[in-house]
Amino acid sequence: MTENDLKQRPVADIADPTERRIQAALRAARIGVFEFEPQTNTAFWDERVRELWGISGNDRITYEMVLAQVHPDDRALHDAGTAKALDPDGDGRMDMTYRVSPKSGGPMRWIRAEAECAFENGIPMRLVGTVKDVTEQREAAERNRLLVNELQHRVKNTLATAVAVVSLSREGADGIDTYFSAVDERLRALSASHDLLRRTDWSPVALTDLLRSAAMTLLSPEEYRQRILFSGDDVEFPAKAVMTMGMALHELVVNAAKHGALSNQDGRIDVTLQSANGGDILTWTESAGPEPTEITGRQSGFGTLLLKEILPLELSGKSALAYGADGFEYNLTVPSLERRRA
Amino acid sequence: MTHPTRVLVLEDQLLLAFALKAMLGENDIETVGPFANAQSALAALDEEEFHFALLDVNLGDGETSTPVADALLIREKPFVFVTGYGSAAPLPPRFDHVDRFLKPVNVQRLLAAINQTSAGVQS
Numbered sequence: 001m002t003e004n005d006l007k008q009r010p011v012a013d014i015a016d017p018t019e020r021r022i023q024a025a026l027r028a029a030r031i032g033v034f035e036f037e038p039q040t041n042t043a044f045w046d047e048r049v050r051e052l053w054g055i056s057g058n059d060r061i062t063y064e065m066v067l068a069q070v071h072p073d074d075r076a077l078h079d080a081g082t083a084k085a086l087d088p089d090g091d092g093r094m095d096m097t098y099r100v101s102p103k104s105g106g107p108m109r110w111i112r113a114e115a116e117c118a119f120e121n122g123i124p125m126r127l128v129g130t131v132k133d134v135t136e137q138r139e140a141a142e143r144n145r146l147l148v149n150e151l152q153h154r155v156k157n158t159l160a161t162a163v164a165v166v167s168l169s170r171e172g173a174d175g176i177d178t179y180f181s182a183v184d185e186r187l188r189a190l191s192a193s194h195d196l197l198r199r200t201d202w203s204p205v206a207l208t209d210l211l212r213s214a215a216m217t218l219l220s221p222e223e224y225r226q227r228i229l230f231s232g233d234d235v236e237f238p239a240k241a242v243m244t245m246g247m248a249l250h251e252l253v254v255n256a257a258k259h260g261a262l263s264n265q266d267g268r269i270d271v272t273l274q275s276a277n278g279g280d281i282l283t284w285t286e287s288a289g290p291e292p293t294e295i296t297g298r299q300s301g302f303g304t305l306l307l308k309e310i311l312p313l314e315l316s317g318k319s320a321l322a323y324g325a326d327g328f329e330y331n332l333t334v335p336s337l338e339r340r341r342a
Numbered sequence: 343m344t345h346p347t348r349v350l351v352l353e354d355q356l357l358l359a360f361a362l363k364a365m366l367g368e369n370d371i372e373t374v375g376p377f378a379n380a381q382s383a384l385a386a387l388d389e390e391e392f393h394f395a396l397l398d399v400n401l402g403d404g405e406t407s408t409p410v411a412d413a414l415l416i417r418e419k420p421f422v423f424v425t426g427y428g429s430a431a432p433l434p435p436r437f438d439h440v441d442r443f444l445k446p447v448n449v450q451r452l453l454a455a456i457n458q459t460s461a462g463v464q465s
Contacts, residue, residue: 156426157355160445164361171364240402244356310356313378 029132034115036063036127038086049131052111054102071099071108085117086124092117094129097138110138158194161243162187171301185254186247186302188217193246197239204236206340207245207273207282214249218257227262232273235280235337237315244306244314251303252284252330260328261289267327273337279317280337286327349456350395351376352383352410353424354402358445362396365449371456383410387417394456395421396443399433411437420459422452 011027014020026033032048043061050056053069063082070078078098085094094115101108115129165186173179192213196205208230215224237245253262261267267289273282304321307330312319317334349366351373353359359376366373374392377383379401387410395414397407407423414421415436422441423433433440441455 153426156445160426161355161357163446164355164357167361168357168364240354247357305360310360313376314356 026130032131034129034131036066036115038063038124038127052100052102052109052131052133054104054106056104069100069103071101074098081113082127085115085127088119088122088124092119092124094127097134109133110135158190161190165190165247165302168302168305171305173301182302185217186250189214189247189250190243192217192250193243196246197242200239202239204238204338205242205245206234206236208234208340210237210242210246210249211271214246214253217250218253218262227267228269228271230271230273233275233280234340235273236340237337241314244311248306248311251306255303255328256286256289259290261286264288264290275336276333279333279335282332282334284328284330285324286329289327346370346372347394347456348372348374348390348392350374350383350386350390350392350421352378352380352396352401352407353398354378354400355398358398362447369453380405380407380409383407384413387413392419394459395419396452397421397423399423399425406433408434408437411440422455 011020011023014023026046026048030048032052033046034043034049036043041062043063043066045053045055045061053066055061055065055069059065067075067078077096081094081096084090085092094113094117097110097112099108100111110133111131112134113129113131115127117124117127119125166183169179169183169186173182193205193210196209196213211228211230212224215228219227256262256267256269261269268287270285270287271283272285273280275281307321308319311317311332312334315332315334317332319333320329320331322329322331347370349371351359351362351366353362353376356376356378359378363373363376374386374390375383377386383397395410397410397414399406401407411421411423422443423437424443424445424447426445443452
């Protein structure tokens with residue numbers, strides 16, 4: 001049986017059951033079979049290899065023709081892998097993965113070639129093996145690599161943020177216990193923002209979700225509904241700003257619980273978001289709380305820095321903190337935000 | 343009369359930037375910025391007086407601090423890169439001689455680098 005017979009006859013017509021089974025299995029696994037005779041520089045290919053290289057017809061296939069379709073960056077690898085298999089002092093094995101662009105056009109593919117060489121008196125006679133298109137596996141591995149890279153980046157950033165929180169919380173702390181509980185709460189707030197980002201797969205997060213997440217660290221769902229009232233447009237914050245926004249809302253809630261409208265039984269907080277002058281205004285207005293005083297104690301450093309400087313800079317906006325007759329007020333004016341998608 | 347050392351900070355993660363600013367302040371170093379993007383930092387280069395710059399490499403949305411680094415090279419201002427990526431940071435070879443700091447930044451090493459390069463300026 002010659003190579004030509006093999007590729008022209010349908011598998012079902014092959015008389016020998018073992019041969020028929022092998023051909024059917026190779027076809028099912030999309031594996032191409034080749035044989036290369038180094039002494040005559042001639043390769044025999046089946047249909048599948050011809051298809052991968054984009055070379056049809058019955059021309060004699062030489063090593064140079066094989067190499068011509070291999071990606072220029074992979075040719076040295078192909079040469080070395082072949083030389084290793086043909087080396088009489090080696091193990092005669094070939095196993096390499098490289099890129100091939102079909103001569104007939106079409107997209108570049110990743111090919112894995114495995115073969116074994118037969119020697120006679122120390123002379124390589126026949127290199128016989130298979131080729132398989134492993135493009136999908138390579139692409140999946142590449143996606144994995146990028147994901148792991150991105151994950152590493154995020155872990156590093158999160159740790160660096162935690163270090164920043166630990167460092168910035170020193171200001172205003174008057175002892176190790178207050179310092180510890182402030183850091184502990186803030187890292188939990190950071191973690192809660194992280195959960196929201198994970199849930200949206202690092203897409204924008206809605207203001208009301210951030211607000212609820214910040215409030216729920218201190219309030220029951222019932223208290224949240226009764227004492228923090230949101231009105232206006234729900235908007236989304238880009239993933240990059242979510243940590244800062246989440247921590248800022250956390251500071252507002254904690255301040256209210258310690259000194260403001262959440263520190264008594266009757267106080268309430270109105271949170272609004274409205275468009276104005278081409279941008280958006282977020283307001284936090286406390287009422288019916290105790291007599292407002294300047295934020296004091298351990299919250300003054302970190303919370304004030306976050307609300308006055310960091311958050312406005314993060315969102316390219318402006319902020320104002322005020323102690324009105326009814327209670328503490330915080331206003332944040334920012335360029336127009338995306339409205340929450342349904 | 344001696345002037346305080348002034349360090350320009352370019353860092354898009356603002357919590358980190360302000361922690362850096364606080365740390366520098368504790369060591370009598372004034373911060374110029376922090377700036378969250380290359381554009382605002384570039385605008386400040388000729389407006390603000392400073393002796394040294396800290397540049398975060400990746401500024402988000404694919405932006406990097408290399409335009410600012412190039413502008414600093416032209417002005418012969420000393421600077422270092424700060425990165426979360428380590429050696430995988432996509433920096434062109436022309437910055438090979440520039441010192442790099444991994445986040446979270448080792449404060450003592452950073453202060454040493456600032457003091458070394460700004461010593462001549464202060465005296």
